[in-house]
Amino acid sequence: MAAFPKRLHRVARHDAQVIATSVRWLFTSREHHNYTYELTRLSREHLAWFVSITCAVPVATVRGYFAEIDGDAALRGHITATTAASARSGLADKQVRYARRIGWYAIVRAKRPAHVVETGVDKGLGTCVLAAALLRNTAEGAPGRVSSLDINPEAGYLARASPWRDVVDLVIGDSIASIGALDRKVDIFLHDSNHSAGHERREFQAAEAKLSPGGLLLSDNVTMTNVLAEHAERTGRRFLAYRETPAGHWFPGDGIGLAW
Known part of the structure; x- marks a missing residue:
């Protein structure tokens, strides 16, 4: 009982910070899902080490990659301008924030x-x-493309301008069927669609037959399910998970699961 006032003070201070952050977001942000935010400095550093370990590259190299995307003024300008001109501009913030991306x-x-x-x-x-x-990568002699699968015909409006669209194949349709129809091997597969455990599991099962030797499996659902970890164990892979920490946002964050 003697410690109760001190404990109450700590809880109240924490709750007050959460409430203040939430209220500020309610009145300053337009987003209603797929929230965007920056990562804390510590979370960025943990992410750099996560990539370093799973991809077997020096952590200093990973930090350099982070600096590249942070400093890509053309991409930021495109996202800002295209968002402002979109019919969905009322549901998106003006600031460009990549978080775990x-x-x-x-x-x-x-x-x-x-x-x-x-x-x-x-x-x-x-x-x-x-x-x-x-x-x-293409400019450095290692060309590649991304097949982006979504069931919504209106998806992907940010990726419909050059030069980004020049390496994007946007496929509209059911993801399981679209994976099965792929005519090329897959080097990196990223699940970020329907986040039910059952659908995530079916996507990894479908992707398994399409993977190239040494292909990577990534999940954006790793904070909600253990599907990728279980798949990695069944298929003899290693697995690690990273959980992001948003800076100044009420949302607790998502993460990256990686099996290799």
């Missing part, structure tokens, strides 16, 4: 894939990040 960028830069497949496109922010990495 800088990890996607770094993985593509590190592995130099010829074919990336992502399921779930929404506005196309992640698609643009993947495309930017592929364009850098």
